Amino acid sequence: MNTNGTTTTPSPAEDWRDICIKLVIWTNLAAFVAQLSLSALNIVLLARTSVLHPNLKMILLSQSASFCIFAIGHIWQMCIMLALGIEHWTDGIVIKILLVFGVVYSNFIGHVMLVERLIATLMSKRYENWKKPHFSLIWFIPIFSFSLFNALQSAPNETSSPVGGNVGIGIMACFYIDAQSRKRYAIWAKNGTHSLSERYQLAQNIRTFRQLAPTFVLHLANLIVALPTTLLLYYKLILDTKLYMVVWLTYHLALTVNNGLIEFTLIWRHPILRNETLNFLTALRLFKGNNQICTAQNANIGVQIGTKNGGEMIEMEKHFQMLQKEWA
Numbered sequence: 001m002n003t004n005g006t007t008t009t010p011s012p013a014e015d016w017r018d019i020c021i022k023l024v025i026w027t028n029l030a031a032f033v034a035q036l037s038l039s040a041l042n043i044v045l046l047a048r049t050s051v052l053h054p055n056l057k058m059i060l061l062s063q064s065a066s067f068c069i070f071a072i073g074h075i076w077q078m079c080i081m082l083a084l085g086i087e088h089w090t091d092g093i094v095i096k097i098l099l100v101f102g103v104v105y106s107n108f109i110g111h112v113m114l115v116e117r118l119i120a121t122l123m124s125k126r127y128e129n130w131k132k133p134h135f136s137l138i139w140f141i142p143i144f145s146f147s148l149f150n151a152l153q154s155a156p157n158e159t160s161s162p163v164g165g166n167v168g169i170g171i172m173a174c175f176y177i178d179a180q181s182r183k184r185y186a187i188w189a190k191n192g193t194h195s196l197s198e199r200y201q202l203a204q205n206i207r208t209f210r211q212l213a214p215t216f217v218l219h220l221a222n223l224i225v226a227l228p229t230t231l232l233l234y235y236k237l238i239l240d241t242k243l244y245m246v247v248w249l250t251y252h253l254a255l256t257v258n259n260g261l262i263e264f265t266l267i268w269r270h271p272i273l274r275n276e277t278l279n280f281l282t283a284l285r286l287f288k289g290n291n292q293i294c295t296a297q298n299a300n301i302g303v304q305i306g307t308k309n310g311g312e313m314i315e316m317e318k319h320f321q322m323l324q325k326e327w328a
Contacts, residue, residue, distance in 0.1 A: 017242035021086060024249040029078040031253055035260035036071035039064045041280075042263050045273050053128070055116050056208070058136040060266065063109045067259045070102025074252060086245060101151035106259070107226075108143045110219030113212065115139075120205050214265040218258050225254050 042064045046057060073095050081089045116135070120127045229251040231237065238244045267273045 015242075017240075017246060020246045021242060021249065024246060024253060025078055025081055028074065028249055028253050028256065029082075031256045031260065032071045032075045032078065035256050035263065036068060036075065038260055038263040038267075039067040039071065041277065042267060042273075043068070045267065045276055048276070049272060051272055053120070054131055054133070055135045056113075056120075058133075058140070059109060059113050059116060062140065063106065063113075064263065066102050066105040066109065067263065069098050070106065070259065071256065073098030073102060074256070086242075096154075097148075097151045099151075100154045101147050103226075103255070104150045105143065105147040107219075107223065108147065110216065110223075112139045112143070113219075114216065117205075117209055117212070120208075211269045212266070214269065215262050218262045218265070222255060222258050225251065225258075 043061060046052070046061050046064065049057070052060070077095050077099070080095075119135070123130070229247065232247060238247060267277050
């Protein structure tokens with residue numbers, strides 16, 4: 001009761017849903033900042049490297065760019081939620097476009113990457129010399145246009161719907177690419193009717209696919225997580241508003257963690273990208289070590305396929321024997 005004699009109604013205490021919402025918002029914000037940092041670092045590393053095929057390089061660059069767009073939209077969104085509160089928070093049109101575009105585009109990237117690796121496997125004799133941007137233009141223009149159109153037309157909590165069949169297709173494609181690469185390498189090694197460059201190219205295809213294996217798995221995980229969540233949110237199966245927000249925020253947290261793991265594994269499993277990252281962190285004094293060690297590591301990578309005596313690659317056969325033992 002106040003001084004005028006009227007009673008005042010105390011504000012209701014926060015229940016577990018309010019606490020969960022605030023906790024997940026702060027967790028999301030930290031995860032988005034970390035993922036954005038990894039994606040930005042990956043863009044810089046990929047733009048500087050020349051060891052990847054141009055088609056694969058374009059796919060990985062656009063993947064990191066879509067992750068950046070997704071993270072920027074959500075950081076903006078989380079800041080508005082914290083400033084205004086859930087009760088007064090509304091999404092602006094720009095945030096909606098950023099979020100939906102990032103989700104839809106990144107869902108397609110995993111499939112494009114599978115197609116590129118399949119082409120590299122089936123056309124291993126000629127693919128390395130195929131430097132023209134035809135493949136990149138064929139997939140980039142329609143996927144970018146569809147993702148942007150979907151973003152302009154969709155609500156922020158909608159994601160791509162045809163994920164069930166895509167997951168099965170993706171798993172089968174991964175097994176097929178790995179099996180075909182192993183089969184071709186075994187046949188070529190047995191018959192000996194191939195050139196050294198062809199054998200090396202197929203070995204590099206196998207090595208690249210193994211380096212990208214976690215990326216494929218995490219893309220499939222994103223699609224699997226999206227299926228039940230899309231059904232719950234799109235068809236309004238959760239009637240409680242606060243519980244709806246908890247599920248929605250947790251879903252996007254899972255996507256962000258997966259995206260961050262995609263970026264991290266891509267850097268860490270590629271020796272050149274990993275060493276460049278360590279050198280970068282060392283230069284910023286964030287990672288203890290010295291440049292001589294990193295330089296020695298880079299030199300060791302080159303020794304495996306290095307040249308001696310006028311450029312003759314006398315260590316190449318030992319390199320292939322090592323690869324055979326590793327992938328046996």
